Every structure is written in structure tokens, then in C-alpha cells.
Amino acid sequence: MTLKFALLGAGRIGKVHARAIAGNPDAELAFVADPVADAARAIAEQYSCRVSTIDEIAADPTVDAVIICTPTNTHADLIEMFARAGKAIFCEKPVDLDVARAESCLKVVRDTGAKLMLGFQRRYDPHFAAVKKAISDGRIGEVEMIQIVSRDPGAPPMDYIKTSGGIFRDMTIHDFDMARFLLGEEPATVYATGSVLTDKTIEGVDYDSASVTLTTASGKHCTISNSRRATYGYDQRVEVHGSKGAVSVENQRPVTIELAAGDGFTRPPLHDFFMTRYVEAYAAEIAAFVSVLKDGASPSPSGEDGLRALKLADAALRSAKQGVVVVL
Template sequence: MTVRFGLLGAGRIGKVHAKAVSGDANAKLVAVADAFPAAAEAISAAYGCEVRTIEAIEAAKDIDAVVICTPTDTHADLIERFSRAGKAVFCEKPVDLDLARVKACIKVVDETKGKLMVGFNRRFDPHFMAVKKAIDEGRIGTVEMVTITSRDPGAPPVDYIKRSGGIFRDMTIHDFDMARFLLGEEPVAVTATAAVLVDKAIGEAGDYDSVSVILQTASGKQAVISNSRRATYGYDQRIEIHGSKGMVAAENQRPFSIELANGDGYTRPPLHDFFMTRYTEAYANEIASFIAAIEKGATITPSGKDGLAALKLADAALQSVKEGRLIKVD
């Protein structure tokens, strides 16, 4: 079976997914839609697919699945529309920044027996997957404590910050998902601190740029997350899992594995400076997993419910900062 795709949104991340779909032996990119005709035309020219309207893709009989890469505020509506249209849906995170809206959307997906995958790409990074595999094979025993370090190379423009839903919903949400993925037990309590240390303009926009979070599960497992909007040495993405029998950790990635030594010491190059180069393989694996799940009729993970769970933790973290206390999560 070949899974036939429509692509909604032909921007930066849309291009990444267009390439992944086109290169997958079990998938075909049939059509692309974008509010900017030039963007859609570029994808069309590069991968030999048609340019259509969203409505045409919705109604199309030659399309089995869509990839939603449109602006965040359109995600929930499009998920609902395409679930109702019987298409499998891959949607970039987040489903929505508002918890109630996410819940309503997932309800529609459930009612329509829709298939929804949410784009938590890090679950598909080969190094993090190897960490998860080591855990699942019991190589570190029972998971006890997780440490996630996630620092961006630099702060985004304040305009982006204003639309982002805040650092917990925009940046930490990836770490909340990873923590859930790796802990193997749902967090039931969140405590967090937050500050503006990198860029005052971020504070003026009502957000933070440097946060620390502790998640705790019912059995006492703990995950610590450390985030900053700036890391001069590149995109710092590490996870470390401490268990009853040992520890497993994923190291940072850099484009060039060389080392230069002189009187100043031994120097390795900076890390990747962009999430799309750091997670190139993750993006490809993610879409491949979506295609494989559709083909086999398998359960799709991470689902809308995973998106919801991560958003709840983000909201709780923000509340913890505001109220100076530990927040229970249901």
C-alpha cells in the first residue's frame, strides 16, 4: 500500500515533511496547499505534486493522509475537518495553546475514530530512541530520575514570543513530552521557577527565558528540566536517565566530530545551531513512523492525548511559578 498525502502549509517545516514523504517508498505526495501560491508552487516543482486548495484536499479521493504545517491557530480546526473527512492527520505541535480547545479537538478525533499524530519529533531522534530502547530492555532497571537539558542557541524574536503561548507551552512542552515518554509513569505534580535572564524584551512581553522544572510521579520518580533561550555554544539537547541498575544518557550532537589541540587546550566545534539540522533524522523517522502506522493500521504515537498531557504540564508549570507552590495534575 502507498499512503497518499496532502500537505497543508508549505513553509519551513512543510518543506521538511514534503521531502520526507517524497523520499518514503510507501508514501506519495499528491498535493500541497498554502495561502501563498509561490510557496505551494515551489513544493510542487520540487516534488512533482499538484497545488490544490485545502477544500479540494479535504474532498479528494486520492488522498489518505495530511500533514498540517499551517500556523498554530489553525491546527485544531484543520485536525477536526480532516478527521471528519476520514484522513489520517499528522499535525505539528501544538494542537492548540488553549487546553479547552485541545480537549474539544480530541473529542472530535475520538468521535470520528480519527487517526492523529502530534509532531513531538524528539521521540524519533535516533539517539533518544536508543536511550528509550535501553530503558525498555531493562538495562538501567527501574527508572528513578530523569534530567533533561534543553537550551536554544538564541532567543526568537519578541513577535514570535508573543504568539508562542509562553516558554512552557512553546519550548518546555517538548521536554514535558520527553519526560512522560521516558519516566514510564505519569507526572502528578509540577513545581517550577522562571526568570528573565537573557532578554528583557521577553519579560516585557510577559514571558520568561530561563526556567527550571521538577515533575514528580505518584511513585516518587522525578524529572528535572533546565531550559534557557540562549546557549552560545549551540543547540544543547541532552537527556539522562538514572535507574535502579544504572544510568543511560544521550550526548549532544555536532556537525563535525573533530578536535583541535594547541596551547589553549583541546577544542571541539560548537553544537548544531538550528533545530532542523539537529533533528534532521528525527523528522524523517517521525513521518516514516506515521506512514508505517497507517499502513499497518497500528496505533499512532504520539497522539492527540500526548499533546494534551504535555500542555497540562505546561499550564501547571506556569501556575506553579505564579503561585509559588507545587501544582497537582490529574
Template sequence: MTLNIALFGAGRIGKVHAASIKSDPRAQLVAVTDVMAQAAQALAAEHGIEVMTEDEILADASIDAILIAASTNTHADLIERGIAAGKAVFCEKPIDLDLQRALKVRASVAASGKPVMMGFNRRFDPNFATLKAAFDAGEIGKGELLSVTSYDPAPPPVSYIKVSGGLFRDMMIHDFDMCCWLFGLPAKVTATGSCLVDPAIGEAGDVDTAVVILHYADGRLATIRNSRRAVFGYDQRLELLGSDGMLSVENQLETTVRKSTTAGVSSAKPQLFFLERYMRAYETEWAAFLDALTNGTAMPATVQDGVNALALAEAANISLKEGRTVTLTAEMTGGAP
């Protein structure tokens, strides 16, 4: 059985997801909608699909699932409208910029029983997935210290910064999810940040350089380092120290060629940006969504995962603003921390 899919959003990430949908024979992209009519028409022409309105898509009984890749401020409403229309839903992160709104979506999804998956693509990167499998198999014993590095090559436009929800909700939310995926929810959060890359980012009320420490109840620690500027490329690394060894993931380089001479040893730079680094992860993520729908199994990245990451972002913002360590509460996550 081939599932009919409609895409909400025809921008950069929408184009990535359109390609992923087309790459799996179990799904068929049939429609797209976007507030920017020209973008929707261009994507529709590229893939030979219809341009429809949101209402038309949700009312069409032949459409089995929707993929939400529209602007963040639409996510919560579209998830709720999608499940109310009986559709399976795949939604890009975050659920919403407001934690309380995300918790309401969580309750709606739980009550509906409809399958909803959040787009935390890094879980599906082959390197990170291999690391998690080795860790879960006990290959390095008990995890003790987790370090996540995520540096963008250059900051986005300040116009985007102003509506992004800030670095913790927009950029570090992926890293919060990675820490929860590997170590679970922490007990406390300590955040610090600066504006070192572009003064305009600070004027917009955000930071562009930040470090967060996640404190776990059993003494484990996780650190996350973010920067909006790494002039050498997209820096994505992870290191997990355990009682019996260490697992790590290094950068994907532009080439694997390394030159060794009497002058020294050199290699290529990291790949430039997330489209190159995570394209395979997006395809694997989509396949995992279809696997869950086809087999009737649990989604590998749930709305609760989205709430957890957003709760950590909320705690980090409070910590940065008030200069203190923040305890994660059950009220913030909709359950026990």
C-alpha cells in the first residue's frame, strides 16, 4: 500500500523533505501548500503534484499523512488540525516556541491516539545511530560524561533571529534532544552565553555563543557548546565517556583525502552546512516514520521528545537570564523529570 502525503511548506527544509518522500516507494507526494504561492507552485512543478490550500488537504480523505515543514508559528495548530482530520503527522521541530502551548499539543495528541512524529533528524544520522547502538549494548560501560559540539558556519539573518525563539529553542534544541536520547532527562540545567559574532544578534535579544551543562540526578554530566560562527565549516561532534571506554563521532569532511608530508599533515574542511551533513539522516528519518506507520509501532521521535527538548530550552533561557542553575520540574515536561 502506498501512502499519499501532503507537504505543508515549500521553503528550504520543505524541499529537503519533498526529496525524502520521493525517495521511498511506500509514499507518494501528492500535494503541497505554502503561504508563498510562488514557492508552492515551483515545488509542485518540480515534482508533478498539486497545489492545494490547507483546508483542502485536511478535508481530502485520500491523503493519509501530512508533513509539516512550514514556519514554526504554524506547527502546533497544524498538528492539532491534522490529527483532528484523521491524518498521521510528521512535524519539524519545535512543536511551538511556547512550552505551555507544546504541552497542550501533547495532551491533544495523547487523547487522539493518532501517530505523530517529531523531526529530530540527528537521531537518524548513521554515525550518531551507530554510537547509540554501541552505548546501549554496553560497549563502554556506564555513561558518565557527554559532550556535544554544534557550530554553524555563519549566523542566519537577524530578521530570522528575531522570530526564531532564540538560540536555545532554535539551534540547541537538536543538542538537547541528543542528550535526552542518550542520557535521558537531566535534573538541572545551567546555561551561559555571549554575543561575540554579531552585535545585531545581541540587539535582537539573543546570544550567538553558548555553553550549557545538564546535571543528572546520579551525577552524570552533559555539556553542549553552540556557536553561530565556525569559519571552517559545519562542526558537528559528539563524545561520550563511559566507565569502560569512550565513543565519539567526528566531522564529515568534504573529502577523505589526507596529505602527509615533511611539512605536516592536512585534510579537508568539514562539510559546509546541514544540507550536506544530514541529507542521509533526513531520508532515514522519513523511512523510520513510514516503518512506524506500516508496522503500527511507536514513533521513534515523539511529541513527548519535542516537549522534553523545549523544556530544556526553557530552563536554559531562565538560567541565562537569572544567572542560576534551574531545576527541571514535572510541570515543565508534563510528567516526571
């Protein structure tokens, strides 16, 4: 039986998910809704689905699941609405930028028994997933120290930054999820420091460069290094050091040739965009969500995972602002 999906939000990330659904043999994109009529229509035409509204979708008994790709400030309301409507929900991160609101929303999810999966796609990237598997398989022994480097090719526009919740809630939050995913233990302390190095116009609004250290009760460490600028492309690395060895992810580039000349040996820059870097991850993420519906798998990351990452982001912001170590 093919599962019927509705897509809420036909923007950039909505298109990515539409393609993933269309390419999944167990799923069918039945509806798309977006206040921007042209955007909805474009997706409807490309994937032969119907333009609809949020209310109609919630009321339609044939709809199995919704993919929420709307603006962040609508996520919690939509999650509650579709949880009550009995639909399975995949929502782009975060549930909400406010911890209290996220918690009240997740209470509704629990009370309704709805299935909710959050969009930290990096867990489904084949390379990061292989790191996780190497750890689970005992290849590096006990995890001890993790280094995460995550750098964007360039900063988003000021308008985006102002509503993003800041670098820790917008960008580092992916690294917090990855840290929890790989540490296998909750962080107990957070130290963070932030600077404005790449674009002075955001001074006072946000940081563009951040370093974070997490520690756990058993003494594991995780450091995260973020920058909103990397001239060489989208830098996404993780390295896990354990008692028996270490495992790391190499950066990805669209073309892997090497040119040798008098000035040395040069390989091309990395992907310049998260959507091309994580194209396999987005497809695998939807496949995992389909598996939640079909096979009863637990959603990973869950709403709770999203909440915990958000709390780490809040702690990091407090640490950076006040120059203190935050004990959780």
C-alpha cells in the first residue's frame, strides 16, 4: 500500500522533500499547500499532485502523513493541528525557537500518540551514518572525544538572521544533534564563545563564528567549530576519537579530480550548498519516515531530540553572552 503524503510549504526545502517523496516507491505526493499559489502549482504540475489547503488536508481521511516545510513560527501550531488530526508528521527543525512552546507542543504529540519525526537530515547522510555505524559496531571502542567542524560557504541575508534565533539555534543546532547522536550520552556542561568576524553588520544581532565545548557526566568531550564563511565550500566534518581508534567523515565535493602543476596538486572546492551536499540524506530521511509509518520504527530524530538540541542551543547562547560555563 502506498502512503499518501501532503506537503505543507512549497519553498526551497519543500521542493527537496517533494522529489524525495516522488522517488520513494512506498510514498505518493497527493497534495501540496502554500500561500504562494505559483509555488504550490509548480510542485503540483511537476509531481502530478493536487493543490490544496491546510484545513482540507487535515480533514482528508486519505492523507497518511504531512511534511511541514513552512516558516519556523508556524511549526508548533501545525504539529499540534496534524497530531490531533491523526496524521504522521515530518517537520523541519525546529519545533519552535522557544523551549516552553516546544514543550507544550510535544505534550500534545505525546497525548495524541502522533508520530513525529524532526528534520535533522545529517543523521541520514550515508557518510555520517557510517560513522555512527562504526561506533555502534565497536570499531573505535568507547567514544571519548568528538570534533565537529561545520562551516557555511557564506552568511544568510540579514532578514533571515534576524528571525533565525541566532547561530546556535539555527546552525549549531545541527551539530548539537550530531553530538548527541554520536556521544551516546547527554551533555552535562556547555561552554560557548561567539564572535563577529566575517560581517561586522551583524554585530549585536548575532555571531558568525562560534566555538562550543560539551562535556558529559562520564567525562567525554565534544568541540564544535562554526563559521558562516568558508571560501572553499560547505565544510561538514566530524571526527570521533575512541579507546580503540578514531573515525572521521571526509568532506564531499561534486567533482573529484586532481590537477598537478607547478604550484602543486589541486582538488576542486567542496559542494557550495547544503542541498547538493545532502541530496542523498534528504532521500534517506524520507525513506526513514516512511519506515516509521510502515514498519513502526521509532522516529529518529524525535521531537524530544529536537527539544534537547534546542536546549543546548539556549545554553550555548547564555554561555557565550555571559562568559560562563553552563551546567545543565
